[in-house]
Every structure is written in structure tokens, then in C-alpha cells.
Amino acid sequence: MARKKKEECKAPPAWLTSFGDLMSLLLTFFILLYSMSTISLEKFYQAIKGIIEAFGGHYVIYEQRVINGKNIPVQMPDMYPKMRSRQKIEEKLHEIRQMLKRLGINSEVAKFGTSIRLRINTDKLFPPGEDRPYPQAIPIIMEICRKLKELDLPLTIEGYTDNTPIHTKRFPSNWELSAARATAILRLFIQCGYDPKKLSAAGCGPYHPIAPNNTPEGRAKNRRIEIVIHLPM
Known part of the structure; x- marks a missing residue:
């Protein structure tokens, strides 16, 4: 006696066929409604x-x-915030970097997800161990402000130092020096006309190096101001 051939797949329930037809009819109905509708x-x-x-x-x-x-x-x-394209921000930063390059000031741009950082070496901006900019550096800082003011975006100005210890009456450590330098830049930005509500400052000391501190070149790179441009969400 021949064996009954085993079914490869179970047959779907009878209700599933009717349900599929109903869904198809509903989809057709809504497509017709959409095609006849007006905005x-x-x-x-x-x-x-x-x-x-x-x-x-x-x-x-x-x-x-x-x-x-x-x-x-x-x-x-x-x-708030006003929408500005990332391309326009990068073009403005390129202008600033070209200006700084002509003046012999090293700078670079670091891009992150929600911010762009303009890193500027401070050796030609501040005397060693001081928070008051060189007189000839003040017009440079003001020009940077004027260019960034066109973007009208929130900024955080961060100060960084190398790992060379400092211990003076005014600056007991690099924390105070880095914070004072960041604040000095912030004050100049306010004098330039930047909206104070969109400015903040921070001192980070020597604890976020971007280069090894075991060479003069590395320490010079770590002595920097970073202008953090917060991108609109």
C-alpha cells in the first residue's frame, strides 16, 4: 500500500485568505482617496x-x-539657534586659519559630531605665564571675533596649557592660568560685539594634551586656545 505523501508546508488558515483580501481592498481604497484629494x-x-x-x-x-x-x-x-550650514562654518574657519598662517600663528580645525573646534597656539598671543594678551595680538583676536560673529552661533572658549608647572601669586596652578586666558579672550569677544548669552569659557589646564609633552614641539602644541563652535541641531 502506497504511503500518503507528506505535505511540505502546512496550508494557511482559511481566515488568512479573507484577511489578505480585506487588506488589499483597504489599501486600494486609501490610494484612491489620496489620488482624489486636494491639499x-x-x-x-x-x-x-x-x-x-x-x-x-x-x-x-x-x-x-x-x-x-x-x-x-x-x-x-x-x-534660536539660527540655521547655518556646516559648509559656511568651515569656509569661515578656513578664512581665519589663512589669516593666522600669514601672521605665523599655528592653528588647526578638529571636527566632532555636534561641534567644530578651532585650535590656536597661544605663544604669539600671550606672554609666558600671563593671561593678558600681547598688545599686537588684540587686533588679531578681534578680527577672529568679527569673522565668527557672522555665524551667530554659541561658542565655548577653552584654555589649555602644557605640563610645565606654574606657581605664582596670581596663578597657583595651570588651572587658573588656562581659565584666565580663556576668560581674557571671552572679554575681547564681548568688546567686539559678540552676544554674551552665546559665550562661555572654561579652563582645562594641562590635562587634555593633543601632543606628547616630552618635546618642546609637543608642549608648544598643547599651549592653545580652543574656540568650540556648537552646531545647530
Whole structure:
């Protein structure tokens, strides 16, 4: 007697076929609805106005002009942070680096996910062990500020030193020296007209080197100011 051939796969339940047909019909129905629908420009205008107000902007779109189908630029002067493309920021940093290079000041740019850092060697900005910039360095710092002010983005100015100890009445350690240098740059930025609400300063001392401290070249590289540009989210 021949054996009954074993089924390779179980047959799907009977209800699954009907369910699949129902889903197909519903999908077709919604596609037809979408194809016959029209966009309400009035409701679209109201939605855009609500979004702009939620982000702190001023709506300047006039309903009649939107309904007529014209493209009106949306200006949001109070919206924070103002959107700036990464490319524009990098171009501005390139200008600053070229200026510093002509003046014989070493600098570099380090890119991170949410920020870009402009690293500037301090040997030609500050006398050794001091937080007051050289008189000839002040116009350079002010020019850096003027270029960055065009971006109108939040900045953190960080001071760094090498591992050579310092112990003076004014600066008991490199912590105080690095913080004082960062604050000195910040004050010059405020004098330049940068919005104080978008500025902060930090002193990091010798504890975040970017080069070995066992050579003069490495120590010089670690003596730096970093201007951290916080990118808009």
C-alpha cells in the first residue's frame, strides 16, 4: 500500500485568505482617496504658522498670497539657534586659519559630531605665564571675533596649557592660568560685539594634551586656545 505523501508546508488558515483580501481592498481604497484629494492651503498655512510660533519665530506669510500659490520666504529673526550650514562654518574657519598662517600663528580645525573646534597656539598671543594678551595680538583676536560673529552661533572658549608647572601669586596652578586666558579672550569677544548669552569659557589646564609633552614641539602644541563652535541641531 502506497504511503500518503507528506505535505511540505502546512496550508494557511482559511481566515488568512479573507484577511489578505480585506487588506488589499483597504489599501486600494486609501490610494484612491489620496489620488482624489486636494491639499487645503489654508490648513497648511495654519500648520506652518503654528510651527513657526512654537519655535519662537514671527510668521510673515500672508494667507491670501499663499493661497495664490506664491513662494514667500519665511523669516524667523528670533528663532534660536539660527540655521547655518556646516559648509559656511568651515569656509569661515578656513578664512581665519589663512589669516593666522600669514601672521605665523599655528592653528588647526578638529571636527566632532555636534561641534567644530578651532585650535590656536597661544605663544604669539600671550606672554609666558600671563593671561593678558600681547598688545599686537588684540587686533588679531578681534578680527577672529568679527569673522565668527557672522555665524551667530554659541561658542565655548577653552584654555589649555602644557605640563610645565606654574606657581605664582596670581596663578597657583595651570588651572587658573588656562581659565584666565580663556576668560581674557571671552572679554575681547564681548568688546567686539559678540552676544554674551552665546559665550562661555572654561579652563582645562594641562590635562587634555593633543601632543606628547616630552618635546618642546609637543608642549608648544598643547599651549592653545580652543574656540568650540556648537552646531545647530
